[in-house]
Amino acid sequence: MNKIVDVLTFSAPIPVDGRHRAEELRRQQATPAKGEQVYLNTLSVSFVNYYLCCMGFETDLNKSDSWNVIQQSLMDVADLSLKNLGLLECRPVLSDAEFVYVPQEVQSNRIGYVVVEIGKSFREAKLLGFVKQVQTDLLPINQLQPLDDLLEYLEEVSQLHLADNSLTGNQNLVNLKQWLENIFESGWQEIETLLGTQSINPAWSLRSVNGTFISRGKLIDLGKNLSDAYGGLRQRAVVLVVTLPPDNEQEMDVIVEVHPTNGQDYLPPNLHLMILDFEGASVMEAQTRSSNKNIQLEFSCEMGERFSVKLALGDISITENFVIC
Numbered sequence: 013m014n015k016i017v018d019v020l021t022f023s024a025p026i027p028v029d030g031r032h033r034a035e036e037l038r039r040q041q042a043t044p045a046k047g048e049q050v051y052l053n054t055l056s057v058s059f060v061n062y063y064l065c066c067m068g069f070e071t072d073l074n075k076s077d078s079w080n081v082i083q084q085s086l087m088d089v090a091d092l093s094l095k096n097l098g099l100l101e102c103r104p105v106l107s108d109a110e111f112v113y114v115p116q117e118v119q120s121n122r123i124g125y126v127v128v129e130i131g132k133s134f135r136e137a138k139l140l141g142f143v144k145q146v147q148t149d150l151l152p153i154n155q156l157q158p159l160d161d162l163l164e165y166l167e168e169v170s171q172l173h174l175a176d177n178s179l180t181g182n183q184n185l186v187n188l189k190q191w192l193e194n195i196f197e198s199g200w201q202e203i204e205t206l207l208g209t210q211s212i213n214p215a216w217s218l219r220s221v222n223g224t225f226i227s228r229g230k231l232i233d234l235g236k237n238l239s240d241a242y243g244g245l246r247q248r249a250v251v252l253v254v255t256l257p258p259d260n261e262q263e264m265d266v267i268v269e270v271h272p273t274n275g276q277d278y279l280p281p282n283l284h285l286m287i288l289d290f291e292g293a294s295v296m297e298a299q300t301r302s303s304n305k306n307i308q309l310e311f312s313c314e315m316g317e318r319f320s321v322k323l324a325l326g327d328i329s330i331t332e333n334f335v336i337c
């Protein structure tokens with residue numbers, strides 16, 4: 013094993029109550045093999061729970077499937093619920109293992125994966141490291157990130173959650189990771205519903221017809237502007253489109269576009285499209301001229317990262333807030 017990983021590990025006895033719970037759950041399984049699986053999973057979760065509690069994180073074992081008799085019987089699960097953060101998967105390995113098994117059923121809906129080496133006596137354990145995402149059944153141990161990175165990552169996710177109220181007001185965060193599971197927030201509609209099949213940019217349409225791109229749009233009201241023809245007030249609206257390309261792995265690629273509403277040929281001039289970081293600072297920007305049919309920005313985000321999309325036209329501005337968690 014890589015020496016850097018060896019240095020940044022954590023070893024300690026497994027808590028007594030965790031060992032008792034593991035033995036209790038093992039006895040309730042239908043076969044010895046299933047009992048062994050549940051036993052190791054429960055020891056692993058108990059040990060990670062002890063470590064994170066020592067580090068000041070709040071956990072909730074009762075909300076973890078791994079602490080539920082029925083769920084443990086039906087699944088190969090070793091999740092630990094962290095209050096307000098999500099589920100952390102705690103996968104066990106035995107001494108000298110080169111790979112850790114991560115079943116497909118737990119390769120999503122997790123904020124990270126921690127690998128726990130269970131000692132030969134089943135009374136001690138060692139945290140070997142973690143990864144943010146997994147897309148393989150067999151994860152090489154030498155690809156783990158050190159525990160210091162885990163604590164920094166969880167602190168970052170925690171700060172994002174704490175900042176939600178002050179930075180997003182009454183608006184809900186749009187969780188883009190849920191879009192991969194076909195879960196969409198209210199107001200985000202299919203593109204054809206908002207733009208009509210005849211109004212969609214041909215290049216955009218070509219990239220979405222194969223079904224691998226996940227896209228949703230939202231109608232954004234930019235208030236009323238003076239009409240050029242009659243001098244009266246006219247409602248101005250645009251369609252904000254967010255697209256997640258395929259093959260997102262450790263990072264999630266995001267495409268943000270603005271289109272005119274169905275029936276309009278061009279976007280209003282001097283419309284600003286901005287990407288803001290979690291502190292509200294602009295990191296990317298595009299602006300329309302006199303005859304833009306759409307504008308677009310592309311970027312990548314990591315798991316747990318939050319950003320905002322801001323549209324500004326004159327003294328009117330609208331902000332939509334997003335998180336990948």
